[in-house]
Amino acid sequence: MAGVQRRVAALSKGRPAFHGADDRPEINWQIDIMGVMGEFAVSKAFQKFWNPAATDGRLADLEGDVGKFQVRSTGYTNGHLLMYEYDKSEAPYILALVREPWVKLVGWMDLEGAKLCGEARPSKTHMCYWVKQMHLREMDELGSIVYDDEFIRFREKIK
Numbered sequence: 785m786a787g788v789q790r791r792v793a794a795l796s797k798g799r800p801a802f803h804g805a806d807d808r809p810e811i812n813w814q815i816d817i818m819g820v821m822g823e824f825a826v827s828k829a830f831q832k833f834w835n836p837a838a839t840d841g842r843l844a845d846l847e848g849d850v851g852k853f854q855v856r857s858t859g860y861t862n863g864h865l866l867m868y869e870y871d872k873s874e875a876p877y878i879l880a881l882v883r884e885p886w887v888k889l890v891g892w893m894d895l896e897g898a899k900l901c902g903e904a905r906p907s908k909t910h911m912c913y914w915v916k917q918m919h920l921r922e923m924d925e926l927g928s929i930v931y932d933d934e935f936i937r938f939r940e941k942i943k
Contacts, residue, residue: 814859819849822857822880825887826850830927848875853892853926857882864914865891867898868907876926879917891920 820836827834832851849855854877856865865879873895881888893902893915902913 818857818859818882819855821882821884821887822855822878823849825880825889826853826855826878829889829923848872852876853878855880857887859883862917864916865893865898865902865920867893867895867902867913867915869911869913871895878923878926879915879920889923890917891923892926893920897921 823834823836826832827850830850830853832853834850852875854872854875856867856877857880858864859882861881861883863879863881865877867877871877876892876894877898878892879890881890895913897919898913898915901919902915905912905914
C-alpha cells in the first residue's frame, strides 16, 4: 500500500523519476514498491520506527529513509549499490535485495567508500558509483540487528 501511495503522490506532485531513472511508468512503479519493501525490511531489522514518506513534504529534508539509514533496493540477484555524488555523505546506505516475499539486507557503504571502491559511471544527471556486493560492509557493523535469518519475510509463501 505504501509503495502505491508513494507513486500516486509522485504523480500528483509531478515529481521526476529518482536519479534520472527511466521515465517508463512501469519502472517507476517498480522503484517505489521495491523501495518501500527494502525500507520496511530495514525498519524491521533494526526495530526502528518507519514512515513511508509517501506524502510528507520534501523527501530530501528527511534524515534518512529509516532513521539515519538510507535504503537502496534492487531486484537483481547480483545488483549493485548505486550511489550518487549528491547523496548524503555521512549516511550509511543499505542495499536491500528484494525477491518477493523475501528481502535480504546485503550490506552497506557510505559515500566516501563508494567513491573509493565503486565503479564511477555517468548517469543522466550526475556521476553514479556502482558498488559490487562483495565490496559492501557487513550489516552487523551498523549495530544490533534483531532478525535471526538472512532474509526478512513479508508473508508466508503460498502452498
